[in-house]
Amino acid sequence: MDPNNLPKLKGFLPKQTLVKYPSPGICIYCGKEGKLSDEHIIPFALGGNLILEKSSCSECATLTSAFELTCLRTMYGPLRLLYDLPTRRPKKLPLKVKFSSNETEHQIVMIDQNKFPFLITFPHFDTPGIVNGSRVHQSGGAKSKKFWIRGASPFYSFRGLMEKLLSELKAFEIFPESKAEVPAFCKFLAKIAHSFAVAEIGLSGFKPFLEPLIISEQLSHCMHYIGSIGKDEPPENMLHDITLLEFNTINVILVKIRLLCKLGTPTYIVAVGTRK
Numbered sequence: 008m009d010p011n012n013l014p015k016l017k018g019f020l021p022k023q024t025l026v027k028y029p030s031p032g033i034c035i036y037c038g039k040e041g042k043l044s045d046e047h048i049i050p051f052a053l054g055g056n057l058i059l060e061k062s063s064c065s066e067c068a069t070l071t072s073a074f075e076l077t078c079l080r081t082m083y084g085p086l087r088l089l090y091d092l093p094t095r096r097p098k099k100l101p102l103k104v105k106f107s108s109n110e111t112e113h114q115i116v117m118i119d120q121n122k123f124p125f126l127i128t129f130p131h132f133d134t135p136g137i138v139n140g141s142r143v144h145q146s147g148g149a150k151s152k153k154f155w156i157r158g159a160s161p162f163y164s165f166r167g168l169m170e171k172l173l174s175e176l177k178a179f180e181i182f183p184e185s186k187a188e189v190p191a192f193c194k195f196l197a198k199i200a201h202s203f204a205v206a207e208i209g210l211s212g213f214k215p216f217l218e219p220l221i222i223s224e225q226l227s228h229c230m231h232y233i234g235s236i237g238k239d240e241p242p243e244n245m246l247h248d249i250t251l252l253e254f255n256t257i258n259v260i261l262v263k264i265r266l267l268c269k270l271g272t273p274t275y276i277v278a279v280g281t282r283k
């Protein structure tokens with residue numbers, strides 16, 4: 008089977024029933040009291056159904072929605088177009104094309120959404136440093152060594168689509184693009200893991216690691232806390248998989264996150280804090 012033929016998600020997203028967790032009473036990122044808004048642990052735009060009620064102040068909500076939007080636009084934009092999720096984007100999309108072998112610059116050709124060669128991208132990471140027993144100072148910023156990339160097309164096999172486009176455009180070469188925003192994606196994972204841990208065990212249940220990473224630009228140690236399982240895993244028959252794990256040998260609480268696992272995406276491991 009062509010691994011680029013991603014399964015259809017259509018009809019899968021809207022069926023999620025909402026699960027609500029009670030408000031912790033303060034902002035889960037900065038500790039502020041006062042007017043708080045509900046937090047979607049995984050964004051609603053991705054079909055997230057877990058809500059932590061009244062748990063983010065407006066300043067923190069502005070910061071978290073900025074990196075969420077970056078991820079939704081760049082990394083999940085192709086998926087949203089592919090699966091026809093709500094979007095205001097145009098129905099024709101730009102594709103880079105070369106028409107002969109001696110062209111040095113590519114040209115942009117506008118392609119119908121239903122014929123567009125989408126690439127879906129997720130970064131792979133090492134195991135989180137804290138799980139490996141590394142020291143904090145050994146980590147150096149948000150970085151990915153390799154990427155999980157799959158081609159996808161709603162109506163054709165990806166290989167068939169590429170051949171069809173080459174022949175229809177009379178092109179020499181076409182260049183589907185893969186986009187990932189690794190720092191924003193690390194913050195996104197940290198936000199999901201932190202808010203899920205608060206929902207499950209409460210702010211009083213653990214001493215958190217991740218707020219500086221989420222609401223300030225302190226990403227220098229982020230690979231100490233964030234990592235992934237470095238091998239491809241089979242798809243699971245659910246939309247997202249998010250689970251709390253305890254790593255007893257070092258008293259660390261881990262959250263396992265697999266977004267859109269029906270597509271066979273990577274599993275992320277995020278260390279959220281130590282048990283109190």
Ligand SMILES: [Zn+2]
Pocket residue numbers: 034035036037038039063064065066067068
């Ligand atoms: Zn706040």
